[in-house]
Amino acid sequence: MKKPGKFDRxxxxxxxxxxxxxxxxxxxxxxxxxxxxxxxxxxGDCLNTGCVPSKALIMSARVAQQIRRAGQFGLRTVEPNVDFPAVMRRVHESIARIEPHDSVERYTDLGVEVLRGRAQLVDPWTVSIALNEGGEQTLTARAIILATGAEPFVPPLPGLEEVGYVTSETLWDSFSRLEEVPQRLLVLGGGAVGCELAQAFARLGSQVTLVEMTPRLLPPEDREASEVVERCLREEGVRVLVGHKAVACELDAVSNKRCARLDHGTGEETLEFDQLLCALGRRPRLQNYGLEELGIVDDGKLPTDGYLRTRYPHILVAGDLVGPYQFTHMAAHQAWYAAVNGLFGDIKKFRVDYSLVPRAVFVDPEVASVGLIEQDAKDKNIPVTVTRYGLDDLDRAIVDGADRGFVKVLTVPGRDKILGVTIVGENAAELIAEFILAMKHGLGLNKLLGTIHIYPTMAEANKFVAGNWKRAHAPEKILKWLERLHRWRRG
Incomplete structure (x- = not known):
């Protein structure tokens, strides 16, 4: 494998x-x-099968739930009449409206050559492209970035292929052919995707059972946050089975009845369903790119360094392919490092900064977090002060009927330095942006407390949690001295 003397790109x-x-x-x-x-x-996935279609579906489901809640706002309560084909059409229309942002035409105008085809590495500097319209093209490059993404993990569950299933990738086309919302939907996986879609389909009229093998939903999130989400899902009619593991699926060839066997530790339960959704995480797309032949992939693993470089320093990776965080915003974050290190790494390279990675789960109420969560601090013996503010005390949350949730902040003991934040509530993914900015630039809770927040808004919760911290850290000696001073001045 001889390095070319000059490169096409x-x-x-x-x-x-x-x-x-x-x-x-x-x-x-x-x-x-x-x-x-x-x-x-x-x-990629975000536009076509991930973020965009799921959030469009979630919005339709949210409106349906608002109709059910009309009585809480002094209006007549009615059951929404869900036109499921129309809901799915809206999902695809949302994708179509956003498509131009990621189109070939836009990126061509930006100065990028876009080739439609299947790429494979021939050697560390050469890529062969089997073009979609036919033919083949070979290009050499001084640097190569692998951004092939990830795909839903489908477990080797006996009988799964026979009963049929959908994933977060395939349900959008599969369910678009349905005349009605699935009557009985079984969701395997209580992570972010499983919880979001379970709630959405329940709100649209499905009888949903959500199965999670660990003791609680949303295992990576704050324990109190997962408890709020589980309680809200149950209140909306989702049957939540934590501590349950699917062990097999069965199809009755005569009646076409589908069922799953679930192991809950002390025995098994059989559950009938009409549609099954696998939401058990995602795995990197590594196959058929020539990575194994070049030794970039070893035993299914893709080793990289802190600069996103593979065993060949000029071949870099970014996004869901490498992780460790499979978020669209993290993919964009890594992309900067991959591009700069690929183009200029021999002059100056930059180690990826993972110190501040926010995330959100778009259930209702939303869950958003950044930095440490309380359970991780305990597990790692990191000393923290936990300050909490409940949204049931917030004026805007009360009048909006959005008073479920809380803001929880972890700080350095005795200081206002923020180590982590979890927010559960209406628009939590928007509210947490203030804390992300504060943490990024070293601003503590005192700075947030001294910032004017418009009344009445949900964002006041951020100021009020800072106020709770301040009261808990009031200088008692100074306050006692001031009390004596005021008493003396009264005469």
């Missing part, structure tokens, strides 16, 4: 999801000659 990017698009954009912005290769749809 400065950078080749394989995969046009969030990581690939941002990498290519950055390269074009600094006037590098860059080619972006994608065999499937532009925009």
């Amino acid at each position: 400065n950078l080749i990017v394989i995969g046009a999801g969030a990581a690939g698009l941002v990498s290519a954009y950055i390269a074009a912005a600094v006037k590098a000659k860059v080619t972006l290769i994608e065999a499937g749809k532009m925009g």
